[in-house]
Amino acid sequence: MTSTTPGLAEPSPSPEHGSSREGTQATPRVVVIGGGPGGYEAALVASRAGAEVTLVERTGLGGAAVLTDVVPSKTLIATAEWMTIADRAAELGIRSVGLPADGVAHAHEVDLARVNARVVELAQAQSDDIRARLEREGVHLVDGTGRLESAEQVSVLGADGAVVAELRADVVLLATGAVPRTLPAAEPDGERILSWTQLYGLPALPERLIVVGSGVTGAEFAGAYNALGADVVLVSSRDRVLPGEDADAAHVIEEVFRGRGMTVMGRSRAVSVTRTDDGVLVTLEDGREVTGSHCLVAVGSVPSTAGIGLERVGVRLGRGGHIEVDRVSRTSVRGVYAAGDCTGVLPLASVAAMQGRIAMAHALGDAVTPLDLGTVAANIFTAPEIATVGASERSLEESGTQFVTSRLDLGRNPRAKMLGIRDGFVKVFAHASTGIVLGGVVVAPRAGELIFPLTIAVAQRLTADEIAQSFTVYPSLSGSVAEVARIAHSLRS
Numbered sequence: 354m355t356s357t358t359p360g361l362a363e364p365s366p367s368p369e370h371g372s373s374r375e376g377t378q379a380t381p382r383v384v385v386i387g388g389g390p391g392g393y394e395a396a397l398v399a400s401r402a403g404a405e406v407t408l409v410e411r412t413g414l415g416g417a418a419v420l421t422d423v424v425p426s427k428t429l430i431a432t433a434e435w436m437t438i439a440d441r442a443a444e445l446g447i448r449s450v451g452l453p454a455d456g457v458a459h460a461h462e463v464d465l466a467r468v469n470a471r472v473v474e475l476a477q478a479q480s481d482d483i484r485a486r487l488e489r490e491g492v493h494l495v496d497g498t499g500r501l502e503s504a505e506q507v508s509v510l511g512a513d514g515a516v517v518a519e520l521r522a523d524v525v526l527l528a529t530g531a532v533p534r535t536l537p538a539a540e541p542d543g544e545r546i547l548s549w550t551q552l553y554g555l556p557a558l559p560e561r562l563i564v565v566g567s568g569v570t571g572a573e574f575a576g577a578y579n580a581l582g583a584d585v586v587l588v589s590s591r592d593r594v595l596p597g598e599d600a601d602a603a604h605v606i607e608e609v610f611r612g613r614g615m616t617v618m619g620r621s622r623a624v625s626v627t628r629t630d631d632g633v634l635v636t637l638e639d640g641r642e643v644t645g646s647h648c649l650v651a652v653g654s655v656p657s658t659a660g661i662g663l664e665r666v667g668v669r670l671g672r673g674g675h676i677e678v679d680r681v682s683r684t685s686v687r688g689v690y691a692a693g694d695c696t697g698v699l700p701l702a703s704v705a706a707m708q709g710r711i712a713m714a715h716a717l718g719d720a721v722t723p724l725d726l727g728t729v730a731a732n733i734f735t736a737p738e739i740a741t742v743g744a745s746e747r748s749l750e751e752s753g754t755q756f757v758t759s760r761l762d763l764g765r766n767p768r769a770k771m772l773g774i775r776d777g778f779v780k781v782f783a784h785a786s787t788g789i790v791l792g793g794v795v796v797a798p799r800a801g802e803l804i805f806p807l808t809i810a811v812a813q814r815l816t817a818d819e820i821a822q823s824f825t826v827y828p829s830l831s832g833s834v835a836e837v838a839r840i841a842h843s844l845r846s
Contacts, residue, residue, distance in 0.1 A: 380405050381717060384507045384520050386499030386661070387528035389416025390702040391692030393483055395526045395709030400490045402717045407520055408492050409499035409509050414483040415476075417530050417694075418702045421550040424479050425472045429552075430573060430734045432468050433580035434798075436461060437736045441773040463581045465558045472553050501525065501662030504686050524688055524716040527668075527676060528709060529661060531654040531694035538625035539565065539650050545633050546626050546648050549574060559583050559647040563635050565623045566651035567594045569733050572606065574649055576735040579615045586643055587615060588635065590622040595733065599746060599794045601760070601780065602739045606796075609737070609776050618643070626650065656695045673697065680723035682712035690716060698724070701731055728812040732801035737777045740804035743792030743811035746782060755785035759817070759840035761833050763797050768828040774798060779833045781807065781817060783841045788816035790838075797830060806834050817841035 383399040385392045388410030400406045413420050439461050442448065487494060497509040497517055507525060509518040533548035535541060541548045547555075549570055560583070564575040567589030579585040587594065587610065594610065594617060595603040610617055622638040626648045635643040656675045663670060669677045669685035675697030682690045690712035693705030708724060715721045733739040749756050763769045763777035777797040783790055793807035810820055820838035825831050 381523045382521055383407070383524045383526070383713070383716070384409065384499070384522040385526045385528060386501075386507065387416060387526075387530060387693070387695075388414045388483070389418050389528055389530050389693055389705060391705035391709040392416065392526065392528035393487060393709075394706040395528065395690075395692060395713045396487060396492045397490055398710050398713040399524075399717060400492050402713065402719065404524075404713075404717060406492045407495060408487065409495045409497055409507065409520075411496065411498045413477075413480045414487065414494070415480040416528075417532070417550070418705070419479050419483065420476050421553075423702050425476045425553055426549065426570075426573065426577075427734055428472045428475050429468065430577045430736075432463070432471075433577040434736055436463070436580045436582070444773050463558055465581070466556045468581075469553045469555060495520075499529075499661065501527075501666045501668070501689070504666055504688050522688075524690065524713075526682075526709065526712055526716075527658075527661070527663075527684070527689065527691040527695060528693045528705065529657040529695045531656045531700070533650070534653040534655050536623075536626070536650060536652060538627075539623065539648070541650060542628070545628055545646070546650065549649065549651055552649065555647075559645070561586065561632070561645035561647075563588060563626075563633065563643055563645040563648045564651060565626065565635065565648060566653070567591060567617075568597065568651065568653065569595065571649070571651035573734050574651065575615065576606075576610065579610065579613055580736060585615045586645060587617045588621050588623050588637070588643065589617065589619050592619050594619075595739070598733065598739060599741060599780070601778070602741075602794055602796045605737070605776055605778070606735050606739065609735075654694065654700070656697060658695055671697065678708070680711075680725075681715040681721055682708045682724070683715070688716070699726055699729060699731075701729065704729060728808070730801075730804050730808040732804070734801075737774075737797050738795075738800035740795045740797075740800035741793070742804055742808045743790070744782060745792060746780075746794075749782055749791060754791070756782050756791055757785050757841055757844040758782055759837045759844055761837040761840060763830070763833060766828070766830060766833045768830050768832070769797075771828065772798075779803075779837045781820075781834075781837050781841055783817040783838075783845065785845060788818055788841070788845055789814050790817055790820065795834075799830075803830055803834065806831065817845075 381404045383404045383406045385396045385408040396406050396408045500508045507520040508516045511517040543551045562578050562583045563586045564571050565588045575587045594607045625636045627634050632646040633648040658674050671677045676691040678691050678696045692708035694700050730742040760780040764775045780794040782792045790810040795803045817838040825835045
């Protein structure tokens, strides 16, 4: 997988640090449009490099990642995770006072209004922290919507659409993010038909939540609300949940979902969602109808690239409206860079932040390591989580690479037994001749933490033997990482 967009013309080199295109200003002027991870990380890098930095943001520092997406959703999911832990209490010999031993698993209930209030509070606190940090670093913050007038000039529009400021720039970074994709026959109303940005206004747990879309967002929220106690129906147009992920990992998650009472409807494409007197009606392509109290529409996102002057300036857009960038975040226009979900490179906050940092390093003449998606670690916050890094099994097969796959079920791990963990595994892909770790998958509670040894291995081109020969704590879940590396050695022998 490569982050270089095919067919993108190689732009001219950016100005060196300390210069401008007019040659009259010693301090480079950087304007960042968008305050999400790609934008604020870029602003920090540029400010520390001595640039005069202005960041334009219309909804709040941190962008969707902090205010409506990553931070709030993972906060909600963290609460749901505690419910799955509580479900194992009876097995571990724990029961609430006054309840029979067989009643402990269902002795907890969720106050969703309080959960959502905490979600919103934490998101705002994180946004406030980012604002304070940017101000300490000398970044000038402007509230409004940024629009390119030329490669060297940005207008800032107020809420009424009037221009409130004009900014000159030697370097512009576009980090405008993306918004939830909607369906013409399933428009969110914020009450019964919801996008994922609207879930945090729910005052009570939905009686029956229908989730349309079984990708990462749909699976995460379906799992979370199921754990919180809602009756959940997951409608998938594909033959399985998480169709873009490792097949073994997706199988585990789907089995866990079904085992917890979720209804999973595969090969069921939703064509419309309508309000009823007391809920929603979801109509499927084959004519079947599904009723519920609420519906979450999670069918992807669209880049926020319309109406910001890209066509006027000549910034090239790809299919779906994403901004085309190369591996150092350059667009087709000299001096204009882009980072994050508006580029369509990989919709992860970590990737957006890295793109922003790389863009400023390149623009201001610092040493640059181009973006390498082959070393990106990603995590799906279901319960258990799915963490991946490097090449996937499918991509290795399609490329004809000679490799071995070693897998170890987590249920064999002594620490997992102690914690009552049964579902999950560790899987490693190693080159058949050299033993270099090409990729890995971890399905486990806190898999996002356990993947780190494999991330180091992929990034540093370590062999499975080098992992296998490293000490791990006994007992520990990470012990399975070393054990699966030892299995890889035996497969290559």
